[in-house]
Amino acid sequence: QKEVEQDPGPLSVPEGAIVSLNCTYSNSAFQYFMWYRQYSRKGPELLMYTYSSGNKEDGRFTAQVDKSSKYISLFIRDSQPSDSATYLCAMSDTNAGKSTFGDGTTLTVKP
């Protein structure tokens, strides 16, 4: 079983919809939680990061971490066609010196 599980999708929504992307994990030592966006085989772009549990909001994006359930989410409000990409969750135990990535969820937002 992988340390980080992410539903690969694909996920298709109409423009303006609220999108929910999720990851689960098994390593309770993870403390940093990140979301990256990757357009068609370009370099992943950091969207959000949070430390420990809680919510963080940045514009149309909200990241949630529930350490008790080992579950993280990324919400995208008022989704746009430009949000069409693959979204990768990542998490790290800073003592390990590396991040563990989910396999990514492919999102398509249709005009």
Add this chain to the structure above:
Amino acid sequence: DSGVTQTPKHLITATGQRVTLRCSPRSGDLSVYWYQQSLDQGLQFLIHYYNGEERAKGNILERFSAQQFPDLHSELNLSSLELGDSALYFCASSVYSGAIRSTDTQYFGPGTRLTVL
């Protein structure tokens, strides 16, 4: 633009050959990471260097090696190349220092697309 640069952008070579991929981290970042991403697959962590020293290792093949130089740029060497090594290779950097609560938030370069024929 993340501030991380990678060269070359594309590389086409033959099986059995050796190639070197180069990465320059963001200004001020001491940590460099290498990842492999094959077609329709996730990011596979290869190796992490911090200030010239190997910090963590993933599923890196023995045919692959990396180093980080005093000016903090890093090189990934791939030898005895096989068809299955064709992939995107990403470099990332971070301010990670190994200190308590040192963030591992990584910034990725544009990648090198390697094609082995």
